[in-house]
Structure formats: C-alpha cells, structure tokens
Amino acid sequence: MKAKQMEHPNKVYVNRKFNCSATQLFDWLIKPELIAQWFGPKDWSVENIQTDVKVGGQFSIELRRSDSRKFFLEGKYIEIKPPTNLVFSFHYIGLSPAPPDSMITIRFKQLAPNESQLFLTQEFESMPQDMATRTAAWQHMLETLGQLVQI
Secondary structure, X not given: OOOEEEEEOOEEEEEEEEOOXXXXXXXXXXXXXXXXXXXXXXXXXXXXXXXXXXXXXXXXXXXXXXXXXXXXXXEEEEEEEXXXXXXXXXXXXXXXXXXXXXXXXXXXXXXXXXXEEEEEEEEEOOOOOOHHHHHHHHHHXXXXXXXXXXX
C-alpha cells in the first residue's frame, strides 16, 4: 500500500494504509524501540533515541549514516490521544542547510480490525529548500514501517 501525497508550499502531506490496528500503529510512533526500526531517511539509521511521551514531554533522535555523518531531531509533544491523534514539534540540528522548524500532525483511522490509515502533515515555518526531499523521506519511512507492521 503505497503512501500518497498532496502538494502545498510549506506542508508535506502523506497518507498510507497499514495492515494493523490504529492502536498498534500508534505504538510504532511512540515507543523508542519501535521507532528505531523504521525512522530515518534512506541510508540513515537511528543511533540513539530518547522520548518522554506526555504532553509537554520532549524527544531527541540521533541519526547516523555509514560515513559517520549524523544529525539530530528534537521536539516536544503537543497532543497525544491514543490511538487517534499525535502532534509534535520538529527541529533539525546538524543538517546544512537545516530545514525550518515544523509541526507534525498525525491522525490515525481504524478501517477494520487489522487495517488502519495514517494521515501525516508536516507544516514548516517557511518553505524548505529541499521540500521534495522532506516528502521522499516520509514516504520512505512509512513504506519501511508498513513492511514491519506486517511481520
């Protein structure tokens, strides 16, 4: 089930169906040991992840490539309503040029007992120079996640 996208100058929209419940899918987005298995752009892997999953809690994710390049993502949880809504801020550190800060809103919809749909919006403060890369990164990550939830 390929991820779908829409276009907007400051926003990435991606939605995708998954072969799992919305509750299971929500867990894949908040549990560090699960996030580490799918999160990150192509050719990057999670080196370290810390989460404090509560409204106002913060997270930090360190990503590394095989050539030892690394960058960090940090943010704060704004809304957590399992298994339907997850909203958090997103700040890139160590990328040059770094994309502008953004807010990520994820909505989950239960379609059937073992089928759900994820709707993701990443709204940037201003348009990133590499908007196509931002969209491609989310598509790659959600495709990876889709393969994992079927295991």
